[in-house]
Each structure stands twice: as C-alpha cells, then as structure tokens.
Amino acid sequence: SQTIHQWPATLVQPVGSPLSLECTVEGTSNPNLYWYRQAAGRGLQLLFYSVGIGQISSEVPQNLSASRPQDRQFILSSKKLLLSDSGFYLCAWSRDSHTDTQYFGPGTRLTVL
C-alpha cells in the first residue's frame, strides 16, 4: 500500500530564516505530487504541483519554491521566511492528473515568529 510522509511535523522559525519541508511517498512510482497551504480557519490553497522529476508548476506567486530531486520526494523551500508564511502545509499525491484522487500526508505546522 502507499504511504505519504511529511517532515517535520511542527516547526517554529524566526522571520528571515530559511525553510525546508520534505514530503516522501512510498509504494508507488511516478506519482503526481502537490503542496498545499492551509491558513488558520481556511480552506486549502494549492502552491505547487509536479508531474515528474524536475517538473514543477507554481500556482501562486510567493516567497516559496519547490523542488523534486527524486521520483518520490517533494521539497518545499524558502530562502527567507515571512510572517505570512505561517500555516499548515500539506503534501498530497495522486497516480495521475486526469482522474485520480489526491491523498494527503499528515502535514507540517509552521509558525514564523
């Protein structure tokens, strides 16, 4: 069966510091991968998605970037965090982009102080 992991679970960072959140998927190959952000009391906003290694699409201009160095690894980064980057970050995967359901990881709670 497939599983999706996110690391770390919780993170507190000062403004201006770098960020690296990791997402890995097990039990499948060539998945589509997604990064979402959920602000407090709000729905999910798609940040990035990837259909393959090195292929990243950005949905919203922002202070963040994403990379996919390996087939089942998706990384969310920032060079300098802003207060507005605080939120709950969810990674998701799907088998293909046409019809399949997205399955979510446990999430990372990021607090920028």
Add this chain to the structure above:
Amino acid sequence: AQTVTQSQPEMSVQEAETVTLSCTYDTSESDYYLFWYKQPPSRQMILVIRQEAYKQQNATENRFSVNFQKAAKSFSLKISDSQLGDAAMYFCAYRKVANKLIFGTGTLLAVQP
C-alpha cells in the same frame, strides 16, 4: 473560474442521528470530479467520498452518501448514524479533469453525545 461554496460554517448533530452538509459549485465544464474530505483535529485530510460528474448514480461509502444534482451544481454529503468520531472539519472539493483541486472553506461538524 471554478468556485466551491460551503454555506454552513458550523453544524451540529446528535449521536446516531443524520446530518447533511451542503456544497455548491460553479463550473462551465461537463466532465469533472467532486470530493468530500474530512479533516479531524489531527489535521490530516482524509478522503470520505468521490463522485464522477458523468455518473448519475450517487456515490455511497458505508454511512456516507452524497446527493449529486448536476443541473443545480449541488453536491451535499449525508452522514447517517453519526458517531463521535465523525466530528471534524469537512471540505467539499471540485476537480476538472487533469486540473487542480479547488476546495470550499469547510464546515465544522460537532457531534453531541
């Protein structure tokens, strides 16, 4: 642009009773997918049920069922025999074929013992 609207920010139901959560969406597409996700206090997004727009039959998963009204662009979730573990935030989501998920703002469901 496609939008998803959940007009009930909060709902409450007695244990063992039935509750219906509302969702409407706006699209000009004829082929798409609709989902209900559950987000418990752990904040992991869990798929509850999925509906393909080309199917007239309403999807059912155990105690969960949907009322899909394509012409009215309505997609409500019915939870029968509510249990304490059903307490969570519920998100309705829309997905055009080969496109991103668009989420509603969620409905917080409380289950009273």
